Amino acid sequence: xxxxxxxxxxxxxxxxxxxxxxxxxxxxxxxxxxxxxxxxxxxxxxxxxxxxxxxxxxxxxxxxxxxxxxxxxxxxxxxxxxxxxxxxxxxxxxxxxxxxxxxxxxxxxxxxxxxxxxxxxxxxxxxxxxxxxxxxxxxxxxxxxxxxxxxxxxxxxxxxxxxxxxxxxxxxxxxxxxxxxxxxxxxxxxxxxxxxxxxxxxxxxxxxxxxxxxxxxxxxx
Amino acid sequence: xxxxxxxxxxxxxxxxxxxxxxxxxxxxxxxxxxxxxxxxxxxxxxxxxxxxxxxxxxxxxxxxxxxxxxxxxxxxxxxxxxxxxxxxxxxxxxxxxxxxxxxxxxxxxxxxxxxxxxxxxxxxxxxxxxxxxxxxxxxxxxxxxxxxxxxxxxxxxxxxxxxxxxxxxxxxxxxxxxxxxxxxxxxxxxxxxxxxxxxxxxxxxxxxxxxxxxxxxxxxxxxxxxxxxxxxxxxxxxxxxxxxxxxxxxxxxxxxxxxxxxxxxxxxxxxxxxxxxxxxxxxxxxxxxxxxxxxxxxxxxxxxxxxxxxxxxxxxxxxxxxxxxxxxxxxxxxxxxxxxxxxxxxxxxxxxxxxxxxxxxxxxxxxxxxxxxxxxxxxxxxxxxxxxxxxxxxxxxxxxxxxxxxxxxxxxxxxx
Numbered sequence: 001x002x003x004x005x006x007x008x009x010x011x012x013x014x015x016x017x018x019x020x021x022x023x024x025x026x027x028x029x030x031x032x033x034x035x036x037x038x039x040x041x042x043x044x045x046x047x048x049x050x051x052x053x054x055x056x057x058x059x060x061x062x063x064x065x066x067x068x069x070x071x072x073x074x075x076x077x078x079x080x081x082x083x084x085x086x087x088x089x090x091x092x093x094x095x096x097x098x099x100x101x102x103x104x105x106x107x108x109x110x111x112x113x114x115x116x117x118x119x120x121x122x123x124x125x126x127x128x129x130x131x132x133x134x135x136x137x138x139x140x141x142x143x144x145x146x147x148x149x150x151x152x153x154x155x156x157x158x159x160x161x162x163x164x165x166x167x168x169x170x171x172x173x174x175x176x177x178x179x180x181x182x183x184x185x186x187x188x189x190x191x192x193x194x195x196x197x198x199x200x201x202x203x204x205x206x207x208x209x210x211x212x213x214x215x216x217x218x219x220x221x
Numbered sequence: 222x223x224x225x226x227x228x229x230x231x232x233x234x235x236x237x238x239x240x241x242x243x244x245x246x247x248x249x250x251x252x253x254x255x256x257x258x259x260x261x262x263x264x265x266x267x268x269x270x271x272x273x274x275x276x277x278x279x280x281x282x283x284x285x286x287x288x289x290x291x292x293x294x295x296x297x298x299x300x301x302x303x304x305x306x307x308x309x310x311x312x313x314x315x316x317x318x319x320x321x322x323x324x325x326x327x328x329x330x331x332x333x334x335x336x337x338x339x340x341x342x343x344x345x346x347x348x349x350x351x352x353x354x355x356x357x358x359x360x361x362x363x364x365x366x367x368x369x370x371x372x373x374x375x376x377x378x379x380x381x382x383x384x385x386x387x388x389x390x391x392x393x394x395x396x397x398x399x400x401x402x403x404x405x406x407x408x409x410x411x412x413x414x415x416x417x418x419x420x421x422x423x424x425x426x427x428x429x430x431x432x433x434x435x436x437x438x439x440x441x442x443x444x445x446x447x448x449x450x451x452x453x454x455x456x457x458x459x460x461x462x463x464x465x466x467x468x469x470x471x472x473x474x475x476x477x478x479x480x481x482x483x484x485x486x487x488x489x490x491x492x493x494x495x496x497x498x499x500x501x502x503x504x505x506x507x508x509x510x511x512x513x514x515x516x517x518x519x520x521x522x523x524x525x526x527x528x529x530x531x532x533x534x535x536x537x538x539x540x541x542x543x544x545x546x547x548x549x550x551x552x553x554x555x556x557x558x559x560x561x562x563x564x565x566x567x568x569x570x571x572x573x574x575x576x577x578x579x580x581x582x583x584x585x586x587x588x589x590x591x592x593x594x595x596x597x598x599x600x601x602x603x604x605x606x607x608x609x610x611x612x613x614x615x616x617x618x619x620x621x622x623x624x625x626x627x628x629x630x631x632x633x634x635x636x637x
Contacts, residue, residue, distance in 0.1 A: 005251045007609075008587060009551050012600035074605040078597040145600065146555060147468050150388040 010075050014142040016067045017088065021135040023060035024094050027053050028131040028204070031098045034105070035124045035201075041111025050102050057095045064092050078145040079218040087218065090211035094131055094204055101200040108193055115184035116177060116194065123173045123201055130166040130208035133159060137215055144219060153219050160212045167209035174202035223509050230309055234502035235531045237316040241331045241494050242535025244323040246272060247544050248583045249486045249566070250536070252590070254544050255551030256559035258479035261544050268536050271484045273529030275491020276499070277522060278415050279571075291336060292343035294504075296351050298514045305508045306632050307342035308501040314338040314625040315497070318617065323539070329617045330581030335497040336360060337618040341625025359578060364614050367573050367580040368588025375565025376592030378403075382557055383596070386471065393470045397451050400474055405444030407481055407564060412436040414492065414571035475556035482563035489570040490582045491529050496520070499528035553600035558593050565589035584610060 034049035067088055071077075077084065112120050137159055144152040181194045250264040259267065297304040315334040322329035336356075343352050382399075389395040416432050427435065451474065503520040536544075554562075566582070566589040573580040587610065594602040 005248045005583070005586065005590070006551060008590060008602055008606050009553055009599075010601035010603040012553060014600070072605075074603065076591070076594045076599070076602040076604050078594075078600065145597075146553075148383050148387045148598075149392060149468060150390065153388075 011070070012142075013067050013071055013077070013084065014138065014145070016063050017091075018135065018138045018142065020060050020063045020067070020088070020091060021138040023056050023063065024091055025132050025135050027056045027060070027095055027098050028128050030056070031102060031204075032124055032128050034102060036121060038105050039112045039117055039121055039124075042109070043111075046106065046109075050106065053099060053102055057099050060092065060095055064088055083214055083218050087211055087214035090207050090214055091134060093207040094134075094211070097200055097203045097207060101197065101204065104193065104197045104200055108190075113185050113187075113190055113194065116180055119173070119177045119180055120194075120198070123170065123177055123198065126166065126170040126173050127201055127205040127208075130163045130170070130205050130212070133163050133166075134208060134211060137163070137212060141215060141219065156219055157216070160216050163212040164209055167205045170202060170205040174198055226305075227506065227509055230312070230502055230505040233309060233312045233316065234498050234505075234528070237312050237319070237331075237335075238495065238498035238528050238531035239535030239538065240316050240319040240323060241498055242268070242272075242532035242537075243539035244319055244329070245331055245494055245582045246487065246490055246532060246536045247540035248586055249490050250483065250540075250544055251551065252554055252559045252562055252586070253479055253483035253486075255554040256476065256479060256556045258476040258556050258559060259483055261541055263480075264483070264544055265533070265537050265541060267480075267484055268487045269530060269533030271487035272491035272495070272533050273526055275488035275493075276495035276525040276529035276532075277491075279417075279488070279492035279574075291339045291353055291356055292347065292351050293353070294514050296347040301508045301512060301514050302637065303346050303633065304514050305505055306636065307339075307346055307629060308504045308508075310342050310625050310628040310632060311335060311338035312498065312501050314341065314621050314628055317624065318621050322613070322617075329613050330584060331494055331497050332581050333360065333614065333617045334621050335501070337621030338625040339501075340618070341622035342629040344622070345626045345629050360618075363573065363578040363580050364584075367569055367578065367585045368591070368610075370573065371565045371569040371585040371588035372592030372595065373565075374568050374592070375562045375589035376596045376598075378561040378564050379558065379593045379596045379598045382561060383598070387557065392468065393455075393474075396471045396474050397455065400451055400478060401444040401448035403478060403560075403564070404447035404481065405440045407478075407485060407567070408443040409436055409440035410568045410571055411485055411488065412439050414489070414575065417575055472556045475560050479556050479560045479563065482560055482567060485567040486563050486570075486582075486586075489567045489574070491532070493570050493574045493580065494582055495525065495528040495532055498531070499524050502528075558598050561593050561598070562586065562589040565592055584614075 030049050030052050034043070034046055034053070037043035037049070038046050068085070071081065071084075075081070111117075137156065140152060140156045140159065144156060177198050178195060181191055181198070185191050185194060246268050250259075250268055253259045254261055254264050294304060297307070312335075315331065315338045318334040318338075319329060319331050340352055340357075385399055386392050386395040413432065413436050416427060416436060455470075499520055503518045503524055506521075506524070507515050507518040563586075566586045569585045569589070570580055570582060573585075587606075590599065591602060591604065591607075593599055
């Protein structure tokens, strides 16, 4: 026997959003492993790691579809649905960029030019922390929407600020690396490949920041 | 013969009362169990006691009991047996309707079911002209007014709680400051409804201003007592202090307030809905006893008490599993949200009941939960369910009208 009151309550989409954020974090960590392994050239595990990312991306995609397909009109949420979907989109774009960056890495199996190896590794390392903070942000949001506590809102704001700072650092590294590539790498083909690759890696942090900005909008008074 | 008739009528009345308990009361207790403010066993005990008290203290419909004001019983004065059969049929039809709805999980109003059933036999027995159609309009108005009022009051209460308690720097301190005021409000609503309805039942007449003068100090005393109790409980070393976080402290405080509102919801339910089963039963008893038709029938004290207990029994027999399901599924309800929703529902039910609107406990509660949701207080609410409610409102009346007409024709053909 069902009762009216229980059918009024809909499963909160934040549960799935949390699962999606966890997948994104997992993907980012594998990406770091794959990218660092590839830098030195002839990485044996690269393909296996790329496959792992592809598998995780497809699982995260299924979660994203589930979120979108199960939020029809008529569902009342504690946040604006448009902003919520925007957040999902940005969080998902992180994965797309990770996958794309791995593709670009695979196009030149020889590895990264020795002149920029160290800086490229720094860039890869710098884009991971903002992504690693996304699951924490979603967990805090879930908690915040239950209590509406000002203190929790402030904690979230500080986490969002952290993400922004990380992204800013990644941006600076990206800009510097681009300049170094033009300066130090003589082969035009390699320059083209590296510039595109660096942009893609930089975009990973950009989307993490965009996602956190959407979250900031959701918790705005 | 009279004994057989009265026994049968009592059985049908109790069947209707048990159905009301399984459907309406299970919903009413769901929010409290969902927020873990009370256990299922406590919900059942509270329901039986508070519901019976509500029925006895504030549920005695002295006037209009006989037909909910839908038909003029004097038109059947020449043939009391028809009224007897009619009331019997009304109880069966409404009982079947609520039973079917409970089985299929459809959101019907027990009040609307009994009103439809009375209208049905009224149309067949004395003709459509005897129906007070303006009353139908007031019912239609209540479809909109009652959930809306519940939503506005509950939403307002949540807004207040969010601004003044949850969003402050020290929510625990703020909740200690405002909780006595909330206790005051809950008691004020409760006392006003008892005075307005219960004392009238005991033939004690108190004017409006005297009522206010009487209820304000009592409610203030309750608030003061609540304040002392909160301070006592939150002293260092007390159990409440052992809570891990500030918010679990606030939740624990509100869980205690929610026990109060849970009692109030059950009380309001008793005041409002027990009469749905007991009113027609009282009419049957009156016809059998006096062999005539009275314009209004005073519902005996024992009948209200039995009705209240039967409603609680219905919850105990069929509703515990439902409450259990609700409790496990509605984890989104926190004590703060549950308190606001229940406060909105109680106030609306007692207010509408005072104004003479036939409201449905379940629908008011749904309105209150949505009200909290609109203030962004709930995780995710499926508002599409409101379409089902609208449909059930439209379907319940014709269904019980037709069923009651058919059963009335059948029984008069067999018995008269």
